[in-house]
Amino acid sequence: DAKTTQPPSMDCAEGRAANLPCNHSTISGNEYVYWYRQIHSQGPQYIIHGLKNNETNEMASLIITEDRKSSTLILPHATLRDTAVYYCIVRAQYSTLTFGKGTMLLVSP
Amino acid sequence: EAQVTQNPRYLITVTGKKLTVTCSQNMNHEYMSWYRQDPGLGLRQIYYSMNVEVTDKGDVPEGYKVSRKEKRNFPLILESPSPNQTSLYFCASTPRGGGGFEKLFFGSGTQLSVL
Numbered sequence: 001d002a003k004t005t006q007p008p009s010m011d012c013a014e015g016r017a018a019n020l021p022c023n024h025s026t027i028s029g030n031e032y033v034y035w036y037r038q039i040h041s042q043g044p045q046y047i048i049h050g051l052k053n054n055e056t057n058e059m060a061s062l063i064i065t066e067d068r069k070s071s072t073l074i075l076p077h078a079t080l081r082d083t084a085v086y087y088c089i090v091r092a093q094y095s096t097l098t099f100g101k102g103t104m105l106l107v108s109p
Numbered sequence: 110e111a112q113v114t115q116n117p118r119y120l121i122t123v124t125g126k127k128l129t130v131t132c133s134q135n136m137n138h139e140y141m142s143w144y145r146q147d148p149g150l151g152l153r154q155i156y157y158s159m160n161v162e163v164t165d166k167g168d169v170p171e172g173y174k175v176s177r178k179e180k181r182n183f184p185l186i187l188e189s190p191s192p193n194q195t196s197l198y199f200c201a202s203t204p205r206g207g208g209g210f211e212k213l214f215f216g217s218g219t220q221l222s223v224l
Contacts, residue, residue, distance in 0.1 A: 036213075041197065041218060041220075042217060042218065043113070043199050043201070043215025043216050043217055043218055044152070044199070044201075044213070044215050045215070046212035046213060046214075049212070096142075096154055096157065096167065097154075097213060098154070098168075099144075099151045099152035099153075100151055101149075101151050102151070
């Protein structure tokens, strides 16, 4: 799997959009971008994934650059319950999911 | 409710005393996996199973065993636990053999301490 680079931590005010960046400059054409999050000591939770088009679901939006070398996860209206570690993972079909260190997002009142 | 259930949630044991951490899923998923999480090291895969009677090593399999006799259960066995196996353990499952598009469902975790 291609390696990803994420900032170790970010802050966001409650109610504002949280934009979490991820660099994956060595991503291959058959690799997808996945985002998971982990609230303190709980099991990781799937958020969203995409290949090259932007994606949106009830939790978040995923913006992937045209060259696919980076992406941004957007939580449109962050709440205190969104405080968690966010993992950006690139993965080819049928390969294992490898978690890095992620970004610790702290949402403050 | 669709879920992955791990037991126990907390476990304290002593070196060398065999233990089993159970994992069960009610979603009829083919693929199941075990991870351990340690501070500064992130989540690392221990073993995985693509289907019944099919298991494979992950990144850190030493000191662990698994079995997959039925689709819903995937127990993690520590035959002779050592202190370096003190960790937070997660079981996960996904449908269709872990293929590219399905999301992983994780259990709530088992905090193991080996004294």
